[in-house]
Amino acid sequence: MNGASHDAVRQPHAVLDLGSRTAKALKIERLLDLQARSQPLRLLEIGTGSGGIAHYFATHPSLRCEVDAVDVVDNRLTTGDYRFQQVEGVALPFADGRFDVVISNHVIEHVGDASAQAQHLREIRRVMHPDGVGYLAVPNRWMLTEPHYRLMFLSWWPRSLRTPYLRLMGKGTFYDCEPLQLGQLERMLTAAGFRHRNLCIQALRETFEIERPAGGATKLLRKIPDGLLRPFRRIIPTLIYRIEKKQPWAESHAG
Template sequence: MNDGFHRQPHAVLDLPSRGQKAEKIAMLTGIRRMSSPVSLLEVGTGSGGIAHYFAHLPGIKVDVDAVDVVDSRLLHDGYRFTRVDDVLLPFGDDSFDVVISNHVIEHVGDRAQQVSHLRELRRVLKPGGIVYLAVPNRWMLVEPHYRLRFLSWLPHRLRTPYLRLRGRGDYYDCEPLERRELEELAREAGLSYRNISVSGFRATLAIEGDKGPLARILHAMPDRVLSTLESAIPTHIYLLAHDEARLATRVGVRGAVVDVDL
């Protein structure tokens, strides 16, 4: 989007957290049960921690490509990296079994650019493949990039003035999404989708361990109860595919990831 400002990459360079994030993505995509070798693309490489994790995943060969608009990598080995200038991907159609877009779509620009991002993910995805997509929920209490409460709740025109008023920056360069908006974008891009935010929440607790009494209470709730709170979960997590049939083999009716061979 040509808005006169340079969008920041906002890369997370904390390698231990990237390892935990990669483990969650592995759980939610079921990559360990896929037929080896698996071709994987990570869009938005950041530190390289997630690409490195999958390139060295025990028990299965994962052939990893990664792209980003800047090179912020701390880990370089085991995968191929390509710098890109925009949402266009330098790969042929039907190239990858798994595509990861983890907290990327909110950085690519306006709605048109977000749709273009999703269309590119669909284009490079094999017909039987899966996209893992995560994006901050617009209605999260604390905006994660600038650490300001209610920043993304504001109308778009007020976000930059509020950011400046609080001394956190000159321009709000992110576009977090409501669940409805994200699903509309997926449909416009020709992608089927399933919301797996509840499964993502449970996976986070399993990987990160004790998160305090509130998290333990939420973890004890059945899926049908947690699903009513999806709009309040800070991160939307979706699996996307070319068609609904592919998702039906991977995700239960309430968005729970099921254990099936892929």
């Protein structure tokens, strides 16, 4: 961010809770159906944070994964069993088509403006194998409470008013995130050359099954068909997508 003040430096906002990262990794494993894919899996995690997700896959008892991880800041609490590189910006230091699985979990809202976000997606596509699969999660702009600053309605304001509102409420000096809306994200994914599938409902179900398998809310959720939940996708707090490369034939014959 050229010319930015110290207050305007973007923070990593890493989740430094290894227990929650294990649950998150299990959810990613299930949503991408990784057990059904050929192994070993070459896996990349972008925005490694505590290292919990990378460690989960690198030490998985039944999946054979060769794991690389990158981040702009080294906040790792677990450092073994996977390769780590500290990077600058959104460029990835890997060859084209190298990875079978690419994970971008709550990263794209931190990389910068729309141009940087688009480049982040292009880099994911570039390093993904033609038959690879990706997991992309980003906070929904229309979430009730912004997760990084614990402030209701923060991301609902126009961009120019988010930092003043943050300061007014005494929660910080600069709002350094760019959450996305469902339609906006899907247009970006299409423009970057991805086929994409919204996994919000499946992710909601998996979260309850993993974290509260015997809970009343989980039992109730099992009885609700997807069709009744689908209209709420636009306001679910986290937008989650399975992404795959569009192949050249499909691109040239689209429409």
